[in-house]
Amino acid sequence: MIDLKKLELWFVVGSQELYGDEALRKIEQNAAKVTSELDNASAIPVRICFKGILTTSGEITKLCKEASSDDRVVGLICWMHTFSPAKMWINGLKRITKPILHLHTQFNQDIPWESIDMDYMNLHQSAHGGREFGFIGSRLDIRRKVVVGHWSEDEVQYKIGVWTRAACGWSEMQSMRIARFGDNMRDVAVTEGDKVEAQIRFGFEVNGYGMGDLVACVKSATEKEIDSLIQQYLILYDIVSELRPEGERYQELRDAASIEVGLRNFLNEGKFSAFTDTFENLKGLKQLPGIAVQRLMNEGYGFGAEGDWKAAALVRVIKVMSAGLDGGTSFMEDYTYHFGPKSELVMGSHMLEICPSLSKGKPFCEIHPLSIGGKSDPVRLVFDSKAGHALNISLIDLGSRFRLLVNKVESVEIEQKLPKLPVARVFWKPLPDLKNAASAWILSGGSHHTCYSLSLDISHIEDFAEMAGVELIVIDEETNVRQLKKELLWNERVFD
Numbered sequence: 452m453i454d455l456k457k458l459e460l461w462f463v464v465g466s467q468e469l470y471g472d473e474a475l476r477k478i479e480q481n482a483a484k485v486t487s488e489l490d491n492a493s494a495i496p497v498r499i500c501f502k503g504i505l506t507t508s509g510e511i512t513k514l515c516k517e518a519s520s521d522d523r524v525v526g527l528i529c530w531m532h533t534f535s536p537a538k539m540w541i542n543g544l545k546r547i548t549k550p551i552l553h554l555h556t557q558f559n560q561d562i563p564w565e566s567i568d569m570d571y572m573n574l575h576q577s578a579h580g581g582r583e584f585g586f587i588g589s590r591l592d593i594r595r596k597v598v599v600g601h602w603s604e605d606e607v608q609y610k611i612g613v614w615t616r617a618a619c620g621w622s623e624m625q626s627m628r629i630a631r632f633g634d635n636m637r638d639v640a641v642t643e644g645d646k647v648e649a650q651i652r653f654g655f656e657v658n659g660y661g662m663g664d665l666v667a668c669v670k671s672a673t674e675k676e677i678d679s680l681i682q683q684y685l686i687l688y689d690i691v692s693e694l695r696p697e698g699e700r701y702q703e704l705r706d707a708a709s710i711e712v713g714l715r716n717f718l719n720e721g722k723f724s725a726f727t728d729t730f731e732n733l734k735g736l737k738q739l740p741g742i743a744v745q746r747l748m749n750e751g752y753g754f755g756a757e758g759d760w761k762a763a764a765l766v767r768v769i770k771v772m773s774a775g776l777d778g779g780t781s782f783m784e785d786y787t788y789h790f791g792p793k794s795e796l797v798m799g800s801h802m803l804e805i806c807p808s809l810s811k812g813k814p815f816c817e818i819h820p821l822s823i824g825g826k827s828d829p830v831r832l833v834f835d836s837k838a839g840h841a842l843n844i845s846l847i848d849l850g851s852r853f854r855l856l857v858n859k860v861e862s863v864e865i866e867q868k869l870p871k872l873p874v875a876r877v878f879w880k881p882l883p884d885l886k887n888a889a890s891a892w893i894l895s896g897g898s899h900h901t902c903y904s905l906s907l908d909i910s911h912i913e914d915f916a917e918m919a920g921v922e923l924i925v926i927d928e929e930t931n932v933r934q935l936k937k938e939l940l941w942n943e944r945v946f947d
């Protein structure tokens with residue numbers, strides 16, 4: 452469902468006519484080589500397309516307009532190989548609507564101590580050419596990423612890759628459509644918000660649909676479609692005997708599969724890439740969607756429970772940003788604490804809807820009662836999560852603006868079997884520690900619903916927040932609650 456290789460970064464190189472044709476030919480050769488190396492770099496997930504040496508205001512403006520109107524383009528990488536007088540860039544940069552990465556590099560890594568002369572210096576003057584470009588970016592107040600270092604270094608390519616993934620997420624947000632089945636869980640505050648403001652700020656559309664629309668799709672699921680899903684379930688999951696074709700509750704597995712068929716068909720027809728539901732509004736559905744939601748998330752759809760469209764948007768964006776990386780990404784909720792004196796843990800879970808991309812092994816497919824919602828027992832996938840570095844990310848609406856929060860956590864495997872727990876579960880230690888992380892999260896107003904990812908670093912979220920122009924609160928090993936309270940206070944003045 453997510454193929455980042457369809458997307459492009461345009462690589463543009465600034466220079467000027469002053470140095471003559473021979474120098475420009477050399478610059479072009481160098482730029483083509485850098486482009487080709489970056490295009491082949493495993494850290495960068497999209498195609499990198501060389502768009503030539505730009506030496507006039509007209510060329511720059513034309514390219515910026517083209518990039519802005521091409522849906523495949525997620526951003527521009529700009530490199531000033533020589534000195535490119537920056538007044539030439541004003542009209543173009545005023546028109547560009549895509550994120551910009553200023554690659555402050557130089558073709559040759561080392562100074563050739565014995566042979567360096569004036570010609571060499573003319574060709575290798577990124578050190579000051581990049582500063583001229585930096586000035587005009589600041590003068591125009593353009594948010595951009597600056598990456599410094601030789602283009603062949605792993606660290607440089609990694610930073611470009613991180614920013615590229617953020618740009619892919621940002622690009623996705625501009626056309627994302629989110630379907631809501633039912634409204635918000637009644638009386639819940641944090642899952643509410645201003646959907647018009649969200650579309651203005653982030654680009655994604657959120658629209659509501661009656662359950663009847665979804666139920667019609669579920670009812671039109673064919674026996675063949677259901678059979679085909681059951682075949683997949685039998686291969687992919689360890690299905691409890693009562694749900695197997697010979698078991699007494701097999702029909703309930705088929706009911707769950709029909710919900711999956713209906714949901715997928717509805718989402719495909721409407722070109723939706725994320726959705727929400729709520730257990731308070733299930734009229735016409737036999738079960739709260741469990742395995743259906745879990746499997747759709749695993750395919751790359753965003754999801755938010757209880758009408759949480761902000762969580763649904765985040766899950767989809769993080770799925771796009773992490774496409775092709777190890778780990779996994781899911782809708783998540785901070786559920787239950789272990790305030791053990793020696794080892795403090797958070798258990799993350801939900802009623803049903805945790806994405807099996809997190810699963811350590813083959814998930815179990817089980818059926819258990821749900822104590823709320825008043826429907827038949829829902830079928831769900833139950834599993835333990837992989838361990839590793841992870842993030843919990845939340846987007847909240849403060850009324851006058853949005854705030855993005857991210858907490859770095861360390862997910863761990865536990866020895867206990869939890870034989871009576873009927874849902875997928877994740878255990879993590881938040882950084883800097885549970886007490887400070889939870890204090891910081893609560894003081895910042897972070898939601899109980901999050902997007903949890905084993906695939907990304909804080910830097911991905913930082914780059915994304917910068918592109919979106921949204922406040923970011925980071926809770927990690929350096930967080931100090933006293934300092935964080937000041938940051939929140941200062942940010943109120945800056946962002947409101």
Ligand code: MN
Nearest residue numbers: 756757784900
């Ligand atoms: Mn919830």
